[in-house]
Amino acid sequence: MNQIVHIFRKDCRRLWKVIFAVLMFTVLYGYGEVIREGAGTYVVRLSPYTLLLILVGLSGVLLPIMLFLLVVFVIQEESLVGSDKFWLTRPYDRRSLALEKLLFVLLWAFLPMLLHDVWLVRHFGFSLSSASSLLLWKNSQFAFFLLIAAAVAVLSASFARAVLVAIAAIVSAVLIFLVVLQNSGGPPTADTSATLAILAVLALAAVGAVCVIGFQYRFRITAVAALVGLIAILACALLARFWPSSLTASLSNRYAPSQLRAVQLIPDASLTGLTRPPALDNADNQARSSYYPFRAVGLPSDLGIVVYSSSADFVSPGHKQTIFYLAQLVRFQPVAASSLFADAGSPDQLVPFMVGQPDDPKPLKDTDGALSGKLDFEGFRSSVAKVPVPLPYQPQHFAVGGRRCTVHAGHRDAGFILRFDCVELEPGNTSRMQVHLLQSNQEIIPQGTSGQTSSQSGWPAFTSPIITTNISYQFSPDVSAQFLAGEPPRDREMVVYVEESLGRQERPFRIEHFRPGDLSLEAWQQRGVLTAPQHHLAPFVLPPGAHPSLTR
Amino acid sequence: MSSVISTTNLTKKFLSSEAVHDLNLEVPEASIFGYLGPNGAGKTTTIKALMNIYVPSSGSATVLGLDSRRLSPMRLQQIGYVSENQELPGWMSVDYFLSYCRAFYHTWDAGLCDALVKQFDLPRKQKLKQLSRGMRMKAALASAIAYRPQLLILDEPFSGLDPLVRDELVEGILAISADHRWTVFVSSHDLAEIENLVTHVAYIDRGHLQFSEELGSLQERFREIEVTCDGPPQLPSLWPDAWLKPETSSAVARFVVANYANDTTPQQIKAMFPTCRDLSVQPMSLRSIFVHLAKARRRVDSTEAQ
Numbered sequence: 001m002n003q004i005v006h007i008f009r010k011d012c013r014r015l016w017k018v019i020f021a022v023l024m025f026t027v028l029y030g031y032g033e034v035i036r037e038g039a040g041t042y043v044v045r046l047s048p049y050t051l052l053l054i055l056v057g058l059s060g061v062l063l064p065i066m067l068f069l070l071v072v073f074v075i076q077e078e079s080l081v082g083s084d085k086f087w088l089t090r091p092y093d094r095r096s097l098a099l100e101k102l103l104f105v106l107l108w109a110f111l112p113m114l115l116h117d118v119w120l121v122r123h124f125g126f127s128l129s130s131a132s133s134l135l136l137w138k139n140s141q142f143a144f145f146l147l148i149a150a151a152v153a154v155l156s157a158s159f160a161r162a163v164l165v166a167i168a169a170i171v172s173a174v175l176i177f178l179v180v181l182q183n184s185g186g187p188p189t190a191d192t193s194a195t196l197a198i199l200a201v202l203a204l205a206a207v208g209a210v211c212v213i214g215f216q217y218r219f220r221i222t223a224v225a226a227l228v229g230l231i232a233i234l235a236c237a238l239l240a241r242f243w244p245s246s247l248t249a250s251l252s253n254r255y256a257p258s259q260l261r262a263v264q265l266i267p268d269a270s271l272t273g274l275t276r277p278p279a280l281d282n283a284d285n286q287a288r289s290s291y292y293p294f295r296a297v298g299l300p301s302d303l304g305i306v307v308y309s310s311s312a313d314f315v316s317p318g319h320k321q322t323i324f325y326l327a328q329l330v331r332f333q334p335v336a337a338s339s340l341f342a343d344a345g346s347p348d349q350l351v352p353f354m355v356g357q358p359d360d361p362k363p364l365k366d367t368d369g370a371l372s373g374k375l376d377f378e379g380f381r382s383s384v385a386k387v388p389v390p391l392p393y394q395p396q397h398f399a400v401g402g403r404r405c406t407v408h409a410g411h412r413d414a415g416f417i418l419r420f421d422c423v424e425l426e427p428g429n430t431s432r433m434q435v436h437l438l439q440s441n442q443e444i445i446p447q448g449t450s451g452q453t454s455s456q457s458g459w460p461a462f463t464s465p466i467i468t469t470n471i472s473y474q475f476s477p478d479v480s481a482q483f484l485a486g487e488p489p490r491d492r493e494m495v496v497y498v499e500e501s502l503g504r505q506e507r508p509f510r511i512e513h514f515r516p517g518d519l520s521l522e523a524w525q526q527r528g529v530l531t532a533p534q535h536h537l538a539p540f541v542l543p544p545g546a547h548p549s550l551t552r
Numbered sequence: 553m554s555s556v557i558s559t560t561n562l563t564k565k566f567l568s569s570e571a572v573h574d575l576n577l578e579v580p581e582a583s584i585f586g587y588l589g590p591n592g593a594g595k596t597t598t599i600k601a602l603m604n605i606y607v608p609s610s611g612s613a614t615v616l617g618l619d620s621r622r623l624s625p626m627r628l629q630q631i632g633y634v635s636e637n638q639e640l641p642g643w644m645s646v647d648y649f650l651s652y653c654r655a656f657y658h659t660w661d662a663g664l665c666d667a668l669v670k671q672f673d674l675p676r677k678q679k680l681k682q683l684s685r686g687m688r689m690k691a692a693l694a695s696a697i698a699y700r701p702q703l704l705i706l707d708e709p710f711s712g713l714d715p716l717v718r719d720e721l722v723e724g725i726l727a728i729s730a731d732h733r734w735t736v737f738v739s740s741h742d743l744a745e746i747e748n749l750v751t752h753v754a755y756i757d758r759g760h761l762q763f764s765e766e767l768g769s770l771q772e773r774f775r776e777i778e779v780t781c782d783g784p785p786q787l788p789s790l791w792p793d794a795w796l797k798p799e800t801s802s803a804v805a806r807f808v809v810a811n812y813a814n815d816t817t818p819q820q821i822k823a824m825f826p827t828c829r830d831l832s833v834q835p836m837s838l839r840s841i842f843v844h845l846a847k848a849r850r851r852v853d854s855t856e857a858q
Contacts, residue, residue: 002655003655082639084638086641089638092656
């Protein structure tokens with residue numbers, strides 16, 4: 001223990017400048033997160049504050065670099081590479097040395113970042129209990145970064161060599177992954193299964209880094225330690241290559257929100273009163289598409305789903321198997337919950353399937369077969385808040401769907417502008433955000449507010465637990481004039497809708513007697529089962545449990 | 553007298569090249585042991601194997617009775633090591649360096665440390681990187697001596713030092729050794745200084761140990777011979793292995809005998825040069841022995857190359 005403290009004090013004395021830089025950039029980064037909430041103020045003239053803002057802007061890049069430097073420098077203080085190091089012939093206890101490095105990194109890299117996270121979470125009004133899993137996940141990522149930096153440091157004798165080792169490791173990893181994944185159709189695509197596979201690969205990489213570090217501190221044979229690192233990279237590539245999709249499906253089902261697990265998509269040709277879907281952009285695609293009614297069963301009142309992809313095989317006697325893809329996104333929403341959603345919707349929808357490009361759809365016109373496959377969908381929960389429209393220079397604070405927002409009002413080119421500065425916890429799951437202005441408690445149509453994504457990253461940055469988004473909506477001059485001529489300024493209101501992604505799922509389906517020739521959009525129209533798209537025109541009533549939560 | 557260092561068939565290979573080959577060495581307790589050899593002979597490799605910096609390819613070494621591969625921090629408290637190549641923490645001041653080292657040793661003698669700092673005239677507040685090479689060596693030596701190690705290993709401690717500093721270092725080592733009966737193992741090719749310092753000497757060349765013995769016995773058996781003849785000396789066809797190849801001029805043959813014995817060697821020389829009239833036998837300095845051995849080796853190499 002004495003030796004740990006003794007070396008620790010020496011390292012602090014030696015590396016105080018780097019420690020100071022890490023602490024400074026951590027504070028600046030946190031400060032940047034705070035002022036980013038009110039972004040939009042541009043400082044042009046040169047002043048100390050401008051310089052501070054420049055440093056804050058750079059902190060996003062410099063903080064990871066400084067953290068990397070800190071880890072590399074502290075390990076290389078007693079470098080494990082080389083035969084002329086002073087400490088090699090002194091009575092250092094190797095285990096104490098490794099523990100001292102661990103203590104140093106925990107105290108000067110890990111702890112400041114954890115305090116920074118906790119402070120940010122508290123500053124933006126989120127509870128620590130709601131952020132605990134995020135903090136655990138984010139700090140696991142941070143630990144992974146530190147482990148990789150440490151593995152690079154134990155294999156090199158100087159910072160320049162550490163950079164070379166890092167480059168060599170990246171090149172080796174890219175080459176190994178390229179070779180191993182060459183015939184597997186590439187790495188998993190960006191969906192839940194990819195996230196799970198990448199998590200598993202990163203966990204294995206972390207184990208590999210620990211092995212490299214442990215081996216070097218125990219045996220100090222750099223060539224063998226580097227070989228251990230390469231083996232770990234190879235193991236990661238093999239894991240990515242042979243990651244079982246059944247395991248992915250099992251895990252994603254097990255850990256999906258219970259509301260999503262209950263949702264079923266059932267094809268039903270007898271459905272009526274279906275909203276006519278918009279025509280496809282491409283006439284050729286429209287000609288190759290066949291529609292079939294589906295009902296989403298098990299949707300709670302605030303939950304909708306978007307079917308975003310499909311892969312289905314059409315099998316008909318006498319014809320070769322044909323693949324059908326989803327031609328267009330399809331949204332399903334629960335019945336009688338329109339005031340919770342920005343757009344009108346229904347649990348019954350026509351789903352368009354399109355023959356794959358190389359196939360000629362004509363031979364399929366009169367065939368009767370079975371279409372089976374799976375539909376991939378993303379669930380989203382909609383939240384709504386009725387918020388007073390702020391007066392100019394009097395921003396309004398409110399909370400909706402786990403977000404803390406500040407809204408500013410203004411004008412540009414005769415158009416009314418609303419700017420929302422919102423913060424949410426990483427990784428962020430806002431799939432859409434929409435605003436409707438109210439006129440005599442009725443929504444003005446058209447709203448001119450297409451949904452905007454604030455964040456959908458599955459990989460939170462390890463430097464911050466907060467996602468800050470700045471979204472602006474500019475309304476058309478007509479709508480602006482209509483709105484501004486209405487109620488007195490202090491009585492103006494708006495409705496803010498936020499859709500939060502709950503994750504992705506897939507559901508199998510099978511349709512017997514699927515006759516592409518009878519399933520065109522026009523065929524369904526002629527059968528009289530389609531209705532025109534609807535708009536909200538009824539007075540707006542805030543749904544139970546969706547009262548505006550004004551903050552600050 | 554027991555051995556403080558002992559190697560048995562110690563071999564160290566780097567890829568295909570063999571830096572040390574089947575080394576068998578015994579360093580007696582309380583000796584000052586000079587480990588000599590030209591550059592690249594394998595001296596530093598041997599020392600690094602002794603200090604467990606390099607793992608031997610085969611064979612073994614024991615240091616203070618323990619296998620070198622199992623040198624523990626506890627055992628390193630009894631060994632002082634100074635090397636010309638050692639990277640000292642240059643950012644530390646002399647004072648901080650010594651106080652930092654102090655915490656690692658239970659036997660640290662603060663009084664001895666102060667005395668060494670004064671003796672070596674070390675500037676306490678100056679950073680190590682600001683010191684001259686000689687002063688850095690002195691600081692390293694002070695840090696390696698202040699805990700009174702049983703064994704002091706010095707790897708080329710005089711390399712690149714000016715004569716004054718060399719003399720001071722030698723005097724320091726001699727004084728310490730005399731006072732405390734420590735064993736000192738010193739590698740060097742600064743033969744003039746070594747000759748005044750060592751009690752035992754070993755010579756290694758290209759990884760092969762040529763000899764290892766007390767300095768007195770070495771100097772007893774090496775003699776430089778000069779034979780003067782009436783005409784060009786006739787070299788005998790059968791030349792003894794222990795006699796280094798001669799250099800001849802018009803009427804003189806000079807050579808070195810590595811196994812000189814007062815009672816037999818002069819007769820043996822006269823028998824081999826029957827027509828010669830004068831025989832001069834001169835004792836040799838360590839430097840002279842070293843130079844002749846190195847030259848003889850070079851001649852063998854060039855002959856083999858041809």
